[in-house]
Amino acid sequence: MLKVYGHLSSGNCYKVFLTLKQLHIPFEWISTDAVKQETRTPEFLAMNPNGKVPLLEIAPGQYLPESNAILHYLADGTKLCPSDRFAHAQVLQWLFFEQYSHEPYIATSRYVMKFLGNPPERQADMERWKKPGITALNVLNTHLTSHQFLVANTYSIADIALFAYTHVAGEGGFDLSPYPAILNWLERIKQQPDFVAM
Ligand SMILES: N[C@@H](CCC(=O)N[C@@H](CS)C(=O)NCC(=O)O)C(=O)O
Structure with missing residues (x-):
């Protein structure tokens, strides 16, 4: 199952949350609060050296940061992204x-x-x-x-x-x-x- 590291008070993370919900894609949400520096721990930096959420874990060890890249990854080929x-x-x-x-x-x-x-x-x-x-x-x-x-x-x-x-x-x-x-x-x-x- 997809995992998302993020915090819902962040608009960048909320974008990902809303897209997953509207596409009915199951996911696990791992609350990670940037304000509390939880994106700057060695464990998190090993997953995203840029130290930012949202971060999508597609498979163990396969990570995708950048909210809009994540939206494109999730929505490409669906009703939320035109094929023309x-x-x-x-x-x-x-x-x-x-x-x-x-x-x-x-x-x-x-x-x-x-x-x-x-x-x-x-x-x-x-x-x-x-x-x-x-x-x-x-x-x-x-x-x-x-x-x-x-x-x-x-x-x-x-x-x-x-x-x-x-x-x-x-x-x-x-x-x-x-x-x-x-x-x-x-x-x-x-x-x-x-x-x-x-
Ligand atoms: N361009 C990035 C920006 C992500 C970003 O700025 N995330 C903030 C929360 S909204 C963050 O994690 N900041 C933590 C930090 O910079 O230490 C995206 O769209 O995902």
Whole structure:
């Protein structure tokens, strides 16, 4: 059975949890709390030298880190990942967008506010992350103004990857009220079969 090392307060880990649930794939969840440094033990570093969750154990000794690589591994060939070549590439486009243009600003702001208590020494970071975070939300909102879902008007792992930290963006100080298309899309995702909240 697949094993997942992760913590459900992390959006990156929640993405994997939601994908497994919606695909009805059995798995064992091994709670691993990054805030408590449980990803930095010698045992964990032997499995993922990058010291981060989520981590998928496919078979004994066969590990896959990086949330969006895990989503692709799980969903490829299923209803959550289109097989059409262009649509498939568009899914990857949004997964890369999430990791490069969205998560580094929106997830990190949430981490500083929710888990570190928004300390004064991180205010310069918070200020620096605001503009690119807003840009990412604008990109999403503009696309969703004319699309029901991110790719091919069908719910996919692209939506799961972007849902994870967008729906809790407020916890990082990003107000979603100026983005009606995002708010409607978040509601559509919550209506999907076997949806589970974070
Ligand atoms: N790009 C990675 C990011 C993973 C990541 O940043 N994980 C955090 C929790 S959300 C973590 O494990 N941090 C622990 C650390 O860096 O020590 C992914 O998408 O999986």
